[in-house]
Amino acid sequence: MQIKKYRHWIIIYAVLAVLLISIHYLLDLNIFDSWDEYIPLMKKLSLSLFLIALIFLVSTIVGRIVNSQNQIEGEKYNLLRIIRFLAMVCSLIVVISFLFQSLYGAALSFGLISLVVGFALQAPITSFIAWVYLVFRRSYLVGDRIQIKGFRGDVVEISYLDTSIWECSGDYLGNDRRSGRIIRFPNSLILREEVINYSGPEVPFIWNETQIQVAYTSDLQFVEECLLEAAVRDFKEQHANLADQELEEWEPAVYFRINTFAWMEAVVSYPVEPKDTTGRRNRILRYALPLLNAAPEKVKFPEGSMR
Known part of the structure; x- marks a missing residue:
């Protein structure tokens, strides 16, 4: 679909270019002598x-x-944006050259216009400069999950003046799934706020954790083994393409802490792709709970009013 779209516009621009240059030279013919003042x-x-x-x-x-x-x-998205921007700048130079007879006059007028526009449009210009910064600094790319000034979501568009993200979590969700709402903020925000990027080709995972409550009389070593087995199993199933040495780098871990309600929490810490936090937590629990429930003499869970 995208290739057909490009082919369509290439044909249109090529036909227009041939037609216009033909008109330019046809105007030299004698049949247009009566239009001397307009030629x-x-x-x-x-x-x-x-x-x-x-x-x-x-x-x-x-x-x-x-x-x-x-x-x-x-x-790829950033490169296409730069190409489109350069095309607009070059076209603007052609238009200015057409409107002014001399290059000096064009430069002078352009300078005066830029000065006036600069004072009137400080905020959009700052956002445009921030876009240039984004392109070269690559603080985030389309598809990354980011957090900035309380906004969190997946980047869907980086325009010249603002960024659009597909919100995750938000006011109606208690997990990291997309809420369906689009948040737009000016690019200038990145120049004065910290940007947290959850995604990236160099570090594809973030660390997350899931806890379950167990009694002090539980076999903690057995609980640890069950949680590690569940986390490792899911990771290998989801990322079977990773080599053994890479798997070692992302090994999960289990630790224990005291719960507010006098129970102990077994917490498994594991790597996860930013957009799969909820799904990975569910899969680990689905794998781990049958293992724990199969040994009631080793694992005790909260019951009754203390549940």
Whole structure:
């Protein structure tokens, strides 16, 4: 679908470019002598439009090449945004050159306009500068799960002025699943707030933990073995492509702590992909509880009013 879209626009820009450059040279024919006073303006206009069509043709071809490469989706998204931005800047230069006869006049006018616009649009300009910072610093990419100023979610779009994230948790959920709400915040926020990125190609996992309550009379070694077995089993099933040495790096651990209600908590700490925290917790419990319940003489659970 994406390839067809690029092909469609490449054909349109190519036809426009050929048509406009043809008009530019056809205006030299004698049949247009009666339009002498308009010919220079029409030739300049046709040439300017030809250059704009050529700029967008080249940018679309480059965009198609980038889109066909096997790159991280977030990096590909940023490259396409940069290509689109450069095409707009080059087109703007062509338009300014058409409106002003001399390059000096164009530069002077552009400087004055920039000064006025700079004072009037400080916030959007700051957000645009933050977008440039994001592109090169890569604080987060499309698809990453981030947290900034109380907002947490998966990045779905990074535009020139703002970022859109698909909220997770939120006001209606007690887990890390997506809530369905879209949060948009100005890019300038990253220049004055800390950004927490849960995702990334270098460190694909974060550490999470799940606890169950057991009695002091339980066989703690047996409980530990059951929780570790459940965590290791699920991790190997979900990430069978990891080598043995990588699996060792992400080995789970179990520790015990005192619960507020006088019970002991057995806590299993394990690595998990940021978007799979709820699913992994459920799978570990489904694997571990049958093992624990199969040995009631070794494992005691809260009962009655103290449950």
